[in-house]
Amino acid sequence: MNPHPHPNDLPAAHDHVFLGKNHQRNERRVWLVIALTATMMVVEIVAGTVYGSMALVADGWHMSTHAGAMLITALAYAYARRHARDTRFTFGTGKLGDLAGFASAVILALIALLIGWESFVRLANPVPISFNQAILVAVVGLAVNLVSAWLLRDDHEHHHHHGHDHQHGDDHGHEHARDNNLRSAYLHVMADALTSVLAIVALLLGRSYGWLWADPLMGLVGALVIARWSWGLIRDAGRVLLDAAPQSEEVRAEIREALAPTGDTITDLHVWQVGPGHFAAIVSLASVAPQAASAYKAMLAHIHELSHITLETEQLPAGSTA
Template identity: 45%
Template sequence: MIDNDDGAAAAFHSHFFLGEGHETSERKTWAVIWLCGFMMIAEIIGGLLFGSIALVADGLHMSTHAGALLLAALAYTYARRHANNPAFTFGTGKLGDLAGFTSAIVLAMIALLIGYESINRIFDPVAIHFAEAIPIACLGLAVNIASAWLLSGSEHHGHGHGHAHEGHDHDEQHEIATASGRVVLEIFEDRVPPRFRLSAISGAALDAQASSIETVRPDGTRQFFAMADRGGFLESHDEIPEPHAFTARLRIGEKNYPVVFEEHEHAHGSAARDNNMRAAVMHVIADAAVSVLVIIGLLLARAFGWLWMDPLAGIIGSFVIASWSYGLIRDTGAILLDMNPDNRMANRLRQEVEADGDTLADLHLWRLGPGHLGAIVSVVTGRERDADYYRARLARFKSLSHLTIEISRKP
């Protein structure tokens, strides 16, 4: 028998799978477009009025920069306006990835054009008007720095964005009122193995010999943790095994204080990244990097007569941009093809389903939008369990925004 059940409430659940801070990122992108558009018009008009073809050329270059950012802004706006459109079966969360993929292709083309033009100039040098070229390059760098500043603060565009705890969002810090004062108990695992840390807030005098922790897990398993003085706080000698879901009985002196720790699984890495903002930032950083290289090349060329430094800077810049473009194409292409976005979470889903004797026959995990995952879980069980049972077991996986449970009964 097969019980294909997405839950009664699931039939009416939202398909709003946009990333956190979507509207903020949209506003910032439009602000950068206005800045680039203003500079573009000013440079073109100024170049025509003062007879500077270099200024006009930089203005036209700025138009390509603004066009790439316009693609990102339109994707944000369209995704927001159509987020609840039933025509999009799984929402509009992937529009940002589609825009990011397109921007990556544009970046690759820009890298090829810069490389081609730079190689041509090595074999066929042209006269460089340093008095105009250097200030224009500095102006372009200033605009890119301002653009990067406007886009900064969005937490979903980093090249390696991920949670410090590898996808976990623990209920980590607990403030406890003890007989001797207030203390904080936490699980600390920032780039180190997870251990308990106990710190005094006010009044409490902590003694490692008089303090200890015992964890009691839902299945009754207990573990004792002795504490060591680390100067300013106490830390457990032993590491805390996964999962971090248990009641921790803190003993200070002769008194015990129970503290409940809950663990939630969140998407991390590429599953949580906003690739639309990442693409916008890449365009700004790529332009800034080229501006820096151009300025260095021009200064050396003027100081020492090394005219080959200018095209060499262009070649280096083209390789840097091509590298960033490749990474963006790889990541966004994987999402658009519905590749598994988070192998760690897939393994944890399997462990959770099979922890009580059932078998995970099939698992499909894909990304719906930044921080939102969809999953189809096919379970083979010999017990009388329905979809709600497995839905409750998987409730701690907070990034599973769309979950379908399929149950097959053993004979």
């Protein structure tokens, strides 16, 4: 027997596909943004070389790090999609995006450190700036970043598709469907946009008042903001990877509420996120007269984000209490 059957060899009724509803759309958009970012990167490096602006050259290479980080996002989407039904992944590849988001957030933190260090160096040793050319390219860069941010926006259409015999209900909106992989690409674009805005302000001040120190000062401000964004993504993606997503508590509470009318005792309950908008649960019940598993699952059918349920029942002696 083939230990890793082709996706088409698996029973359609027992898929473990826990990808976000907009997985393929997000993947296409990330590739498009990578193309835009790479193009702008080349323009900045060439323009910086022609106009003698080291600031533009540095920003161009800075954009290359964001393009590289977004490449992680795109490849994670592609890998998760292609291996979604690979039986080696016990609960599918839905959490691969969180792994990629975590890695991308670490890169974002390193970028913040590099910007901060470069800003300190320029505060101590100011360099001449070709203001007009630098402002023009910074404005063009900001426009590209805004277009990219629009492409990567989170539409808050937190839906998902149920392709499992333990999954219930129609598509619906829910905050649990946050895609940390898309969020990481969005933050990289926003980091670029922020640095562009701060650069434009600093360059205008420098051109008008001769404040060369304004550029590195704005760089420090940008580094701090980017570092804060990075920490938020590291925290949220890390929680999902360690099965400690805060939303799990909400699903856990819904399960307890749904099963309360049975009078059975929940002796063990585990809930964890297996993908954007998808949660799995293991429920152990103790009862004098346990019901069929299908009856308990029917009671949980309204919890749409609960995509995989494993139930265990323990028969208690008549007259006993759990």
